[in-house]
Amino acid sequence: MAKPSQLDLVYGLCKNKEFRSQWECLYNSTMMYVRIHCKDLFSDNIWQDVVKYQVDGQIEVIQKYSEELLNEVVKYFDEKIRTCEGGLCMVSEKMQYIVTRDELKKKYGNEPYRFIETLVTCLKEEEVLIDHYTKPNEEELKKENITRTIKLLEESESFERNLEKKVKNFNSLLEEEKQKNRELAKKENDKQEAQNMSESCRRKNGVNSGNILDKLKNDMLGIQRRLVEIERETDRAKHAIKDALRDFLTRGTELKKTFLEVITKWKKQSKSKYVALVETDYPLKEMEDRCKKYGKLLFNTLEFIQADLLVLSNCKWDMEIDVDLQDIINNLCKLFEEICQSTFLVTEQTRHLIKVELGSKKRTKDAADDEETKPGKTFKCPKFTATVRLIATESLGGRQKVTAHFCHEDSLNDIHQRNAWEELPEKSFPLLNKGNSRTMPFGQQGYATFRNLELTDFKRDQDKHVCEEKYRIVFVTEQIVAGKKLVFRTISLPIIITTGASQGSNAHGSLLWQCFSVEDLMDFPLTSPSVLPWSTVSAMLNSKFKTLDGRDLRPDELMHLASRLSGLPKSNITGKTEIQFRKFCLDKMMDVKESKDAKNKSATFWMWVLSVYNLTKFHLQDYWTEGLIDGFSAKEDCEMKLKFLKPFKNYTFLLRFSDKVITDGQGQNMCGAVSAAFVYKTEK
Secondary structure, eight states, rough: OOOHHHHHHHHHHSSHHHHHHHHHTTTTTTHHHHHHHHGGGGGSSSHHHHHHHHTTOOOOHHHHHHHHHHHHHHHHHHHHHHOOOHHHHHHHHHHHHHHHHHHHHHSSSSOOHHHHHHHHHHHHHHHHHHHHHHSSSSSHHHHHHHHHHHHHHHHHHHHHHHHHHHHHHHHHHHHHHHHHHHHHHHHOOOOHHHSOHHHHHHHHHHHHHHHHHHHHHHHHHHHHHHHHHHHHHHHHHHHHHHHHHHHHHHHHHHHHHHHHHHHHHHHHHHHHHHHHHHHHHHOHHHHHHHHHHHHHHHHHHHIIIIIHHHHHHTTOOOOOOOOOHHHHHHHHHHHHHHHHTEEEEEEEOOOOEOBOOBBBBBTTOEEEEEEEBBTTTOOOOOEEEEEEEEGGTTTTTOOOOEEEEEHHHHHHHHHHHOOOOGGGHSBBBBBTTTTTEEEEEEEESSSEEEEEEEEEEOOOOSOOOOOOOEEEEEEEEEEEEEEEEEEEEEEEBBBEEESSGGGGHHHHHHHHHHHHHHHHTTSSOOOOOEEEHHHHHHHHHHHHHHTTTTOOOOOHHHHHHHHHHHOOOGGGGOOOOOEHHHHHHOOOOOEEOOOSSOEHHHEEEHHHHHHHHHHHHHHHHHHHHHOOOOOSHHHHHHHHHHHTOSSOOOOOEEEEEEEEEEESSSSSGOBOOOOEEEEEOOOO
């Protein structure tokens, strides 16, 4: 079955009045008529080429095709006008064709480029609108998740009572079996005594041996029948307990999925907040309340199995032999461990960059001011804060303490690969908290907050660039359940240690690169890609500028950035073009001279982009939001836009971000500049 076109999707969604109203607002009357009646146009090769060049930002090529494409649209309506014959209805339609054609000539005849630009913009907004109405609504998914979680939790809470009843029934059957066995033994003893009694003794006591033996045999037969029934009932009771535990396990597995859905979204938003792409965390409140309840319920169930079920069943139920039941219990333990591990989170981390002073007694004459060694200084590290939670156990008492370790990502990868976590302390850097301790207890609210963490020593790997060396805080805690000690670990988001002011901006760029491109920063091995496709890098840069509450970066702006970053001509760049991390924030892209007498300094691509971002945020945000700055554009492209401007107006100008000027080249507060291009007619 052929995939429906975008217009087919629009027709289907127009049954929704809200969608139809928003869709009609995207187009003016002329463009709307072109969109509806020129359906074949949008599959034409010329149109496909124009869209490609528009997206790629190749303005000179678009100028070439724009007039040709506009002529094709006009010819289309000319043909419709020529062939439109019939009654009053057809006359009305013919008049609409004429009005649309004449409006296109009048409005865009002198500026065919504007026709293409307007139509492509409308189509992109249409695509976003379609996505909004065809993809599941985030709020609806959230409500569905909450409803499902509540239902599963209610069913799980009733399980605890039902399990106790089933175990109590099983226990009463065992007690009855013991009682019946004692009765049977007594009857057997009475029977033996009756058989051994002498004839003279029976006559003396007036006892009829035949009646006594018959009665004893009948009593024993009744007891034996009941023992057989008890055997069957006990077997059914065992299966009922196993079925209940199995059902509890199934619901728990489903609950775990609902918890993980929320945690995955929280992690994604948390890393975006960490590198200033969003301002708030994804809310955990509703999930955490239910997770606490289920964590306590699962813990109590495992304790109950260990303390009651295993003890009372020793006489009749060899659980070590019952492989099926043992598997269920093991899976419940595993489920508890997985839920605890997935909800052991670093919920607060105040620093992504830590600037230390290494200190030294010696210093070379040629050392720069921001280099790592300064005479007569001792090692200094600013204090930083981190908070961890183990949500699933926050309703339990007697939680253990949490220990913090500061470790290089490479060391953690090695430890994880060899499963040698006992080496973590010796592989970590010296780290202290308040009171010269790396350990903190969970508080009454379930949080463990390290408020005064600081490194006491640090040594850098000389083979790596500052921006390539990432560190993590590793938090370790324990929980005992059903007599078994479980160890849980979680790690912070990546941290970079700097020693000079000039390292800050590129370090931030390195963290942005890693946080945006790696799906789960807690998964091993801990990595940051050395290469990304341009489609990912462009989305990352666009996300950064979207934080200004303004517009998306235009396709031609992104293409200008891609060309500067890759060093390739625009015509050679696609979404799959590989972008090297080194070119993003390690390698020099340009020289910077802050003033006439200042020394030349170099800047990376990210330093330039960040300087432009700072300029816009602190000085030009209103102009940016209102679309008064052309933005990232090459000088030649600005001149091209002005050259083809119709109608021509003297001293029309465009503002763009300068490709050369950066002021205050130290740290993350550097600022870019704008350049102006203008056009005028000479007397000649």
